[in-house]
Structures are given as structure tokens and as C-alpha cells.
Amino acid sequence: MINAFLLFFVIHTTQIGVGIHGFQRVIYQEAKHDAWISVLLIGIATHIIAIFMIKTLEIYGSNDLYGIHQDIFGKWFGNFLNFIYIVYCSTAFFSVLRNYIEVVQTWVFPNLETWFISATLLLLVIYAFTGGFRVIVGISFFSFVLAIWLLPMLVFPLQFTTARSLLPVMENDIMDILKGAQSMTFTIVGFEILNVIYPFIKDKNNVKRHVHYGLLATTIIYLSVILVSIAYFSPDQLNKSIWATLSLFSIVRFPFIERFEYIAVCFWMLIILPNLCLYLWAAYRGSIRLVKVNSTQFVWIFSIVVFMLSLSVETRTEINAVNNYFSKVGFYLIFVYPILLYLLAVMKKKYTTRKERKG
Amino acid sequence: MFKKRFNRSSKREKPSIDANENKKSESNQKENVFPSSSKDYLQTIKDHTNNPSDLVVKTISPNITVTYMNSLVDDRTLKEQLIPELIRHKFETPESLKSSLFIPEVDVDDQINHSVLSMYNGTVLIHLDGFSQVVLAKITTTVSRALAAPENESQVIGAQVGFNESLSSNESLIRRYIKNPELCNERFNVGKQTNTTVAFFYIKGIASEQMVNTLRQRISDLKIDSLLDSAVLAEYIDDNSLSPFPQMLLTERPDRFCDGLLNGKLGVIVDGSSMAILCPHAFIEFFQSREDQNLRWPIASFLRLLRFSAVFLSIYLTPLYVAALTFHYEIIPQSLLVPLSESRALVPFPPIIEALLLELIIELLREAGARLPTKVGQTIGIVGGIVIGTAAVQAGITSNILIIIVALSALASFTTPSYMMGNVIRVVRFPLILLAGFWGFYGIMLGFCFILIHLIRQSSLGSPYTAPFYPPRFMDWRDSIIRLPLPFTYKRQKSVRPQNEEKYQPEPINPEKS
Numbered sequence: 092m093i094n095a096f097l098l099f100f101v102i103h104t105t106q107i108g109v110g111i112h113g114f115q116r117v118i119y120q121e122a123k124h125d126a127w128i129s130v131l132l133i134g135i136a137t138h139i140i141a142i143f144m145i146k147t148l149e150i151y152g153s154n155d156l157y158g159i160h161q162d163i164f165g166k167w168f169g170n171f172l173n174f175i176y177i178v179y180c181s182t183a184f185f186s187v188l189r190n191y192i193e194v195v196q197t198w199v200f201p202n203l204e205t206w207f208i209s210a211t212l213l214l215l216v217i218y219a220f221t222g223g224f225r226v227i228v229g230i231s232f233f234s235f236v237l238a239i240w241l242l243p244m245l246v247f248p249l250q251f252t253t254a255r256s257l258l259p260v261m262e263n264d265i266m267d268i269l270k271g272a273q274s275m276t277f278t279i280v281g282f283e284i285l286n287v288i289y290p291f292i293k294d295k296n297n298v299k300r301h302v303h304y305g306l307l308a309t310t311i312i313y314l315s316v317i318l319v320s321i322a323y324f325s326p327d328q329l330n331k332s333i334w335a336t337l338s339l340f341s342i343v344r345f346p347f348i349e350r351f352e353y354i355a356v357c358f359w360m361l362i363i364l365p366n367l368c369l370y371l372w373a374a375y376r377g378s379i380r381l382v383k384v385n386s387t388q389f390v391w392i393f394s395i396v397v398f399m400l401s402l403s404v405e406t407r408t409e410i411n412a413v414n415n416y417f418s419k420v421g422f423y424l425i426f427v428y429p430i431l432l433y434l435l436a437v438m439k440k441k442y443t444t445r446k447e448r449k450g
Numbered sequence: 451m452f453k454k455r456f457n458r459s460s461k462r463e464k465p466s467i468d469a470n471e472n473k474k475s476e477s478n479q480k481e482n483v484f485p486s487s488s489k490d491y492l493q494t495i496k497d498h499t500n501n502p503s504d505l506v507v508k509t510i511s512p513n514i515t516v517t518y519m520n521s522l523v524d525d526r527t528l529k530e531q532l533i534p535e536l537i538r539h540k541f542e543t544p545e546s547l548k549s550s551l552f553i554p555e556v557d558v559d560d561q562i563n564h565s566v567l568s569m570y571n572g573t574v575l576i577h578l579d580g581f582s583q584v585v586l587a588k589i590t591t592t593v594s595r596a597l598a599a600p601e602n603e604s605q606v607i608g609a610q611v612g613f614n615e616s617l618s619s620n621e622s623l624i625r626r627y628i629k630n631p632e633l634c635n636e637r638f639n640v641g642k643q644t645n646t647t648v649a650f651f652y653i654k655g656i657a658s659e660q661m662v663n664t665l666r667q668r669i670s671d672l673k674i675d676s677l678l679d680s681a682v683l684a685e686y687i688d689d690n691s692l693s694p695f696p697q698m699l700l701t702e703r704p705d706r707f708c709d710g711l712l713n714g715k716l717g718v719i720v721d722g723s724s725m726a727i728l729c730p731h732a733f734i735e736f737f738q739s740r741e742d743q744n745l746r747w748p749i750a751s752f753l754r755l756l757r758f759s760a761v762f763l764s765i766y767l768t769p770l771y772v773a774a775l776t777f778h779y780e781i782i783p784q785s786l787l788v789p790l791s792e793s794r795a796l797v798p799f800p801p802i803i804e805a806l807l808l809e810l811i812i813e814l815l816r817e818a819g820a821r822l823p824t825k826v827g828q829t830i831g832i833v834g835g836i837v838i839g840t841a842a843v844q845a846g847i848t849s850n851i852l853i854i855i856v857a858l859s860a861l862a863s864f865t866t867p868s869y870m871m872g873n874v875i876r877v878v879r880f881p882l883i884l885l886a887g888f889w890g891f892y893g894i895m896l897g898f899c900f901i902l903i904h905l906i907r908q909s910s911l912g913s914p915y916t917a918p919f920y921p922p923r924f925m926d927w928r929d930s931i932i933r934l935p936l937p938f939t940y941k942r943q944k945s946v947r948p949q950n951e952e953k954y955q956p957e958p959i960n961p962e963k964s
Contacts, residue, residue, distance in 0.1 A: 195892060215900060218907075219906075225921075229906040230902070232922065233902055345783075348783070349783045353778050357890075357894070360895045361898070364899060
């Protein structure tokens with residue numbers, strides 16, 4: 092059981108992961124220099140979805156998404172949905188891991204083998220996971236506290252920016268902006284961890300506040316990064332650079348350190364660690380409802396499967412394809428489905444209360 | 451010897467042989483009881499002690515026999531007080547003897563094993579002919595060095611007295627700091643061979659009862675052969691003995707010990723060891739010194755920050771050097787790269803070998819300094835520092851800059867006010883250097899994340915090791931890597947789960963108060 096205010100760290104650190112390395116390009120292709128409006132819109136959307144999620148969870152008091160599925164849809168179809176959600180979490184885990192490996196290989200160690208990075212990261216995750224829920228939340232707390240100093244580094248590119256590239260505002264079609272917002276899904280998902288973590292919160296009446304604080308912090312960070320990026324890069328550069336944020340870091344300069352992105356990329360391990368741990372944990376919480384498995388068995392089986400998969404996906408195109416599929420499915424699963432689920436949950440509740448009244 | 455004992459017991463058991471089970475067990479108990487006649491009594495003592503040469507058996511008056519270990523009892527008390535009193539008076543029963551003796555610890559007992567054992571603690575056994583009980587008068591002599599200044603945990607301001615090896619004098623030191631009837635003191639006997647006395651201290655009403663029970667359980671559950679030092683005990687009773695990080699503080703400062711007790715911690719002192727155990731102890735508290743309390747708060751905060759950044763420097767400086775020079779020389783600005791490569795131009799080794807070599811030399815010097823007598827140690831330090839350092843650079847084995855870095859990180863590791871933690875800081879560097887040498891910054895981050903997860907996983911007597919940072923207790927951050935003025939730190943650390951959280955009711959702070 093954890094205090095509600097730790098949700099701030101959990102929500103925030105699951106949202107920020109590998110997506111932030113290069114989300115600018117994806118949005119910019121759709122929304123051009125109004126990309127920041129897309130970020131703002133999707134930020135607001137996360138708040139709205141979070142409201143629905145919390146309301147759904149509040150109906151059930153102390154149950155997670157997996158339990159809710161089983162209750163609403165019955166055992167078979169509920170378990171099917173649970174399976175989809177587990178696959179979703181596993182894909183998220185895999186995609187974070189694979190993207191990070193690619194970034195390390197591209198920016199720091201071109202010759203470091205995929206299997207080595209994958210294995211070392213998985214071993215770290217296993218070590219953290221076997222420590223239990225308390226350790227996982229602790230990692231997200233320290234990840235936030237120890238990595239927040241990277242944000243002020245944006246001041247360095249700020250001196251080379253031209254604010255004029257943000258103008259004129261709303262030049263692009265509103266549909267493009269919305270599309271841009273949708274393509275942001277891969278970067279901004281993560282707050283759905285709330286669905287699984289909710290039963291573990293001690294003071295449930297404070298959940299709302301801290302979830303929204305966490306979402307707000309994420310939105311502010313994404314917004315500041317995209318604003319700086321649009322103002323700093325030329326349109327051509329933004330269209331081409333896959334990892335615009337890392338390019339921003341590369342001009343950070345201290346008297347004793349240059350080429351800051353080397354440090355940033357390696358330090359990013361601390362930022363993706365809570366991502367990995369929490370998605371793994373979410374998948375575990377679902378799996379124990381489907382099959383009988385203890386946490387040690389689960390984490391080893393899971394890691395071996397992910398390890399194999401990470402070797403099979405090799406090229407940039409394949410990784411991009413995984414990201415795109417994940418993003419598409421994620422959009423419906425995270426931004427559409429919770430509203431549907433809420434309506435179903437309300438209907439189910441009304442139905443059962445009426446039934447009880449009659450009975 | 452066994453035969454004799456068997457014979458005697460069988461003789462005594464005869465009358466009760468037909469009786470039921472209950473009586474049998476009673477007679478078994480009786481076997482452990484002293485015989486009432488003087489002659490049998492002497493034989494029993496000899497049977498139970500292997501008749502050592504320092505065992506003294508004296509018959510004072512026809513019916514009083516005194517036995518004690520010559521090496522353990524205080525000669526003066528014995529000759530000037532106990533013996534004259536025994537001669538002067540006539541005693542009817544052991545009870546009357548007990549009440550008339552003017553010695554603080556007197557007891558009456560009839561159990562052989564217990565009594566004989568207490569004889570090895572410096573007790574005189576007084577046997578009256580015709581009784582199966584003996585009077586135990588404890589007049590232990592204390593062979594101990596005088597109280598001296600603590601050697602490993604010196605501080606500039608504050609009390610300059612440390613624990614010594616005698617439990618009783620350590621106890622009196624603590625009692626002098628905390629004159630409070632709530633200060634509890636429990637005794638345990640640990641070690642099958644050594645029968646070492648272990649004293650367990652806590653303040654009732656402050657210390658968490660659950661923790662007290664846990665620690666009491668852990669100590670009394672110990673089934674070990676011998677216990678010679680408190681550091682060994684700490685390793686037996688801590689939460690995870692596989693971890694290199696100590697989870698209990700070992701201190702030789704009574705003021706630090708008492709400060710811990712007053713904050714709701716539990717203390718353990720082992721007889722014969724000059725280090726006391728204090729727990730639960732969080733990771734961050736190993737870097738706090740008692741002296742911080744004595745200094746003005748901005749200075750204390752500055753020193754704490756300095757110490758804490760020194761730890762990071764000490765752990766990561768050399769690995770960073772190795773990683774940067776092996777893989778990522780791009781990150782070094784040109785103005786810095788030129789002198790670096792100049793000083794490394796003659797060095798034939800890759801950075802990792804160079805760094806390991808120098809770190810090992812420093813560790814060697816430190817280890818030699820710890821083993822050698824004080825006077826020689828200083829000389830070796832100078833010889834090592836100046837001669838080896840300069841010679842190594844001139845011979846082209848290492849670069850100048852690495853010497854600075856290694857010396858700096860060695861210096862930084864000694865600022866830790868706990869020797870045990872300082873050791874860990876120094877040793878943890880080596881795997882990190884290896885990681886840095888093989889996989890650069892990626893390797894360093896692997897090590898960093900591993901240590902972080904490891905620290906989060908640890909606990910000290912069930913309370914989280916990373917407290918007060920995680921789980922976050924923002925109120926306790928006031929006295930963590932900084933120290934706010936005393937009126938702000940009137941609460942005890944929550945991670946200790948004290949029964950009474952407030953040290954005192956704070957007065958409203960009034961800056962205009964003159």
C-alpha cells in the first residue's frame with residue numbers, strides 16, 4: 092500500500108520514457124508549427140480520460156481493471172479483454188526497451204550488441220521487480236527526483252531560438268492538429284497504469300488530485316520541449332530528425348563537458364526503468380488472474396520472451412512499425428475505451444441495483 | 451567423572467523410582483541442584499569446572515565454603531569486605547546471609563549450571579553446609595583500559611570520550627548522558643562457548659515496541675558458537691547480511707549512541723567490544739555526524755552537503771574518468787582535452803588499467819596505514835603519497851590528472867563519519883571502474899541503477915533504508931542532507947516509528963526575541 096501522493100511520481104514517470112526522444116517529428120509532420128497545440132490538446136485529453144478512469148474505479152471501490160473486466164463482461168469475455176490488456180502492457184514494455192536499445196546504439200555505442208543491452212536492462216528490471224511493489228514505486232520516485240535536472244538543460248538551446256517560427260498560430264487545419272494529437276499517443280500513454288495500481292492506494296480520496304498533478308507535470312514538460320524544438324529547429328530539420336530532443340541536448344555545454352547527449356542517453360536508463368518495471372508489474376497483475384504463476388516464475392518467463400523478441404526486431408523500419416501499431420491500438424485502448432468502459436460500468440451498476448431493489 | 455555423577459544421581463533417585471512421571475522429572479531437576487553437604491558440594495564444583503588452576507576453594511569457618519575464580523573477582527572487595535563479613539557473623543540460612551551482605555548484586559540459587567556459569571562472570575559462590583542453595587555475590591573485577599578519546603570517529607567540537615571494552619563502564623557512560631528511569635537495559639547471553647554478555651538499550655515510551663520485540667527476538671534466537679565483537683553481532687542480526695552496505699551503525703561515541711536512543715533507536719552493546727550497535731539506521735544517517743548538532747545550522751548543513759557530494763565524487767569520479775577517456779573523449783571540451791592527452795601521452799596503459807593500478811596503490815597505502823603502528827603509519831603515508839605518486843607520474847605509469855582524481859576520491863571517502871560505510875564507498879568503486887572500462891557511461895549507469903535498486907530494496911530492522919527520501923517524509927527532510935535550526939527539528943524521524951513523535955512542544959519562533 093502506498094500513499095496517494097506517490098501516484099504523482101508513478102503517473103509522471105510512466106508517461107515519460109523513450110517517446111520524448113523524438114515525438115516532435117511525428118507531430119510536426121501532421122500539425123506543422125502548431126504542433127504545440129496538439130500537445131496541449133492531448134494533454135487535456137489525458138486529464139479527461141483520467142477522470143473517467145477514476146470514476147470507473149471508484150464505482151468498484153478497490154478493484155483493478157482486470158477485476159472490473161471480469162465483473163462486467165463475465166469470466167470468458169472479461170478474461171479475453173484482460174488478455175488483450177496484458178498483451179498491450181507487454182508490447183509497451185517491449186517497445187520502450189527496443190527503442191532505448193536503438194537510441195543507445197545510434198548515439199553512444201554503435202558496436203554494442205543488442206542482446207547485451209537487452210540482457211543487462213532486463214536483469215536490472217528483474218532485480219527491481221523481485222523486490223516487490225514498494226521497490227518499483229521507489230524507483231519511479233528516485234527516477235523523477237534524480238532526473239528532473241535534465242529539464243533545465245533546455246535553457247541552453249533557448250538562446251538559439253526564434254520565437255517567430257511559432258507564428259502564425261492556428262495556421263493549419265484543425266483536423267491536422269487533431270491528427271498530430273493522435274500521433275502523440277505513443278509518447279503520452281502510461282497513465283493507464285492507474286487502472287492497475289488503484290487498489291494499492293492507501294488514501295483513495297486523494298487519488299484524483301495527485302493523478303492530475305502528475306498529468307499536468309507531464310503536459311508541461313512535453314509542451315516546453317515542443318515549444319523549444321519548434322523555435323530552435325528549422326522545419327526541414329524537424330521533419331527529418333528522429334531524435335530531436337537528443338539533438339537539443341547535444342548543444343548543452345559546460346566548461347568541463349561538451350556533447351551532453353552522451354550523458355543524457357545513458358542517464359535515460361534511469362528514466363525508462365520505472366516504465367519497464369511498472370508495465371511489467373501491470374502485466375503480472377493481469378496474468379495472475381488468468382494463470383497460476385508466482386512472481387519469480389512470471390518475471391523470468393516474461394524476460395526471456397521479451398529478450399528473444401528484442402533480438403528479432405532489428406531495423407529502424409521494424410521498430411517504427413512496432414511503434415506505429417502500438418500507437419494506433421494504444422489510442423483506442425487508452426483514449427476511447429475507458430469512456431466506453433465507464434458507461435458500461437454505470438449501466439451494470441444501475442442494472443444490479445434495480446435488480447436488488449426488485450429482489 | 452561421568453561415572454561418579456551417575457552413581458550419585460542413581461543413589462538419590464532410588465526412593466522415587468516407583469513414583470509417577472511427575473516425580474521423575476522433579477528428581478531430574480534435583481540432579482541439577484547442589485548437594486547439601488560440604489564435601490559433596492566441593493566435588494560437584496570440581497566436576498563442573500574441570501578444576502582450573504585459577505579456581506579458589508576456601509573453607510572459612512567450619513560450615514562456610516567459598517569458591518570463586520581468582521582471575522575474575524575483585525581482590526580488594528573480597529579481602530576487605532566479603533571475607534571479614536563472613537567471618538564476623540554467624541549465618542543460619544543462605545537467605546539471611548544474602549540480606550546481610552553489603553554487595554550490590556547478591557542472589558540465592560540452587561541450580562548448578564547457572565551458578566557455575568555465573569562464577570565465570572566474577573561471582574563468588576558461598577555455600578553453607580547443610581543447604582542445597584548457594585549465595586552468589588558478584589564482585590567482578592573490571593580489567594579495562596581507561597576511557598579515551600574515540601579514535602575512529604574523532605570530531606572537533608563535542609565530548610571527547612569513547613566507549614571502551616568494558617560493558618559496565620560503557621553502561622555508566624550511557625547512564626550519565628541519559629538519567630532517566632525509562633532507559634531500559636536488558637541482558638542476553640550469546641555464544642555457546644564464550645557466554646558473552648550482550649546489553650540491549652532502548653528508551654521506553656520512545657522506541658517502537660514492535661522493533662524492540664523484533665530485535666529482542668533476533669538476539670535471543672541466535673544460536674552461535676562465539677561472539678567476540680559487536681560488528682559480528684551486527685552482521686548476525688541485520689536484515690540482509692548479503693548486502694555490502696551496513697544496516698546498523700557501529701559507533702564508539704557515547705554521545706552519538708545516546709542521541710540515537712533519544713531519537714527512538716535501539717542500541718546494543720557487547721561486552722568486550724568498544725563499538726556499540728545502533729539501529730534502525732537509514733543510509734543517509736551514516737553520513738551525519740553528531741558534531742552537526744553542535745555547529746550552527748548553516749555550517750552544519752554545508753558540511754553535510756559537502757560530505758554527501760564527497761560520497762558521489764568518491765564513487766563516480768574515477769569511473770567517469772575511465773569512461774570518458776576510453777570511449778567518450780568527445781564530451782571533454784578541447785581546452786581540457788589538450789592537457790589531459792598531454793599528461794597521458796607517455797602512459798602505455800589503457801585508462802582502466804591505469805585507474806585500477808592507482809586505486810589499488812591507494813588502497814594498499816590505506817590498509818598498510820591501518821595495520822602499522824601509528825608512528826610508522828604516518829611515515830608510510832608520506833612515503834606512499836609523495837614518493838610513489840611522483841615516481842609513478844615520472845615513470846610514465848599514470849597521468850598527473852588521474853593522481854589528482856584518485857587522491858581526491860580517496861580523501862572524499864574518508865569524510866564519511868562511519869568507518870564501515872567509508873569502506874563500502876571505497877570498495878564499490880572497483881566494480882564501477884570495471885563497468886566504466888568495458889561499457890563506458892552505459893556501464894556506469896548500469897552500476898548506478900543497480901546500487902539504487904539495491905538501496906531501495908534494503909531495510910534496517912524493517913524500516914526502509916532510503917528513508918526519509920523514499921518513502922518520502924518531507925518533514926524529516928529538514929534533518930537529512932541539511933540540518934535546519936533546532937526549533938524546526940523538534941520531531942523524531944518517522945522511519946524509526948517512535949511512540950512519541952515530538953521531542954518537545956516547540957515555542958512559537960519569535961525573531962524579535964532578544
